[in-house]
Amino acid sequence: MDPKKSPATQEMLGQLEKIQKASKPDEVHALVDELEQNHFFTDGNLETLEMQREVRNKIDHLLGNIKIISNDRLKGRIESLHQKLGEMIGAKEKRMETPPPPPSEEEMEEIEEEMIEESIPKTVQEATTETEGALQAETENLSAEIEQSVAIKTDQEVVRETEETVNPGMILLKRTLKNPDDLGETERDTKDPTMVALVQLMKAEALWPNGKKFDQDKFDGLSALLQSSEKIPSASQAKKIKEARESGVQTSDDMDKKIFELEEKADKIEGEIETLNGQIAQQTTIMQSMRGQVKPEDKKKLEELNEKLTKEKQGQRELKNRLKIYKEVQPFFGGNKLSPRQLLLKVMQFTQGEEKDLKNLGERADRLVSAQERQMAPESKWDKISRFVKPSLKATLGELSKTEELKDLKGEELETLAGLSGNPDGLAVWVGKLKENAKNVVPVVMAYLQMTIVDGKLNIISRGRAMELLGNLRKIRNKLITKKVNGNPDLLNAKPQVRMQAYLNEMNAWDEKSVQLNRNVIDDLVMKSYASKASKAIVGGVALGTLVPWIGLPAIGSAISYLGWGTLAKIGLVGAHAGGKKMIKAFAPEAESAYGHTITRMTGMWLMGPIGLAAPELIKGLKFMFEKRKEIREGAIKTGKVASATAGVSWAITKGAGKVLAWPFKKAFGKKAA
């Protein structure tokens, strides 16, 4: 027994020895039961740190050494004792650390002065109140300004403003009510066939003074009807409506969407403010617990948090004001608004007397509007097409429409052919190329459409639009084929089943051509797009270090398969652009058309070039290689060096950076090489 150890410690160590020597789990469990009641594990203040540490060491020894502890439950109990003891020791050690000395009187005075003088962050309450006050003052000033600016407008100006901001139907209404002669101006100025139909109707019904007979009573009745169904905004509302329209809100759907977006933003700001409040409160608490010894970084953090809060609150206030305005003028964007068509229906309802069936009225209104559309200058349709189609294509299509195959196509079907364009250049090229052979136009255009379906990925035309046009074009194609089959003298007396056979054969022949054309066109367009993307990536500096070798290596792989290492090395030694060309001509003239241009540029760049200078050359080289892919493929197969060519390609592909750029190589080599 060690006299330096307390009796309790000695007893504890004795019990732990018993555990060490115990052979049965039940014995150990009983001993652990006793230990758990011992003050070593219930009150850390009763023993010295030294004694506590000694007991803990003994338990460590037990945990590492005796067999009986392999029993999980026993082990768990002893580990638990170990942990409890460890926590008590830790707490005691912490209490026994020397606290920092309190600040001197002078230091305290300095701190207090700092707290008074500098902008020590205010409490959340104070900051908020101050901000709110400032914003309130600003809002009041702004409101006064708006009111003042509105007040100086005359009544006429306000009315005009109201008309302009609400809807064109209102323009018509106001003009009709105030000055019926203005209706003529509407008819002249508008391009809206519904408005024109409305004016024509009012003329026909003598509701317009320039009609044959002007019926004042009828006019007054209609005016009252229209006026009663229309809500007219006030001058300040008119200004708000105008502002809303200028921000992009045109229809009631737009308004609903806008309000929804703003409400969502408001919720988000609310969340941000809550978070900031929480952070400020936390920071304030931390600083308060420091008993006046506030660290500069803590002060700064609190300042920053308050600044953020002020900003968020300001944003919230602006958002709320805006929402308020939008909600106020929301009714004027829907509900009571009369569209030109609604006006037309109202006038028809008024003038048709007993005609109450709105469905019939609607159909008649549609017929009126269609009649106006037909009467409106035919070139308006071509004007629309011309926005997308070059004059040369328009002329080409005009000529084509006179050909035997296409002359019986309706306007809409021709428009389909012409209006395909998201890419007028592409279509013009294809149609221009086959100008002399009109019957090939449809398959070409179908190929173009199919291409554009793929190119929907490249944002040339939307899928939906492409599918719609493809459907139209199929109808044209079907019509032409049916006509051809029926007009075939060999099939004059043929059964319908035999004609179906001819029909399907013709259809497939056209589609096969489309597929062939499709491939080339897709390849071309995709290549352009990828080259463009690659160019941007290169110019943007993305993966410049790795990109060039991955482009160069496939090119070199192909060159090796065609030219051989020797020639390539000679070219490489020269390196320079012009010199390489000469070398190609000297050593492998047959390669010049297939590779020379590309290899010269690419090899030269790879050996020499700063990447930035190489970028445009890279793209040209890539494009050239792609254009010559057939020759490359044939050359590779001919020389039997397909493997090395595809190895180069595979390398590029597997390295990932070449995935996009390797696509054309894969298309050129992959199928045959496999």
Add this chain to the structure above:
Amino acid sequence: MLKFEFENYVATLMEAMEMNLAPIEVQQDVTLQLGRQLGYRLMNTLTLNFGDGDWAKLAESPGLEPMEMLLEGAIERNPSVKSAILEELDGFYNETLEAYNTFKQSHT
């Protein structure tokens, strides 16, 4: 399931066109041509859903069997493409019958 539906589809279309009235060689050729045309049609459907890889394979060897395998694979990858395929099949069915009726009327 798709294979079964596809065979039924072609058979139904042939029946609707009263192909039993035609010589056997005509029937055989029409079956083949129907398959090819469907291949081209479904090419677009697959292109829209998967890109250019699948249509390229289909275009190389149009015919019933490879097309069925391709479609089954496509549906496995994206089950929602089945509705697009069936829509295309419906469209073709109606167009084909319309053409047949035109020929039938002009024949009588």
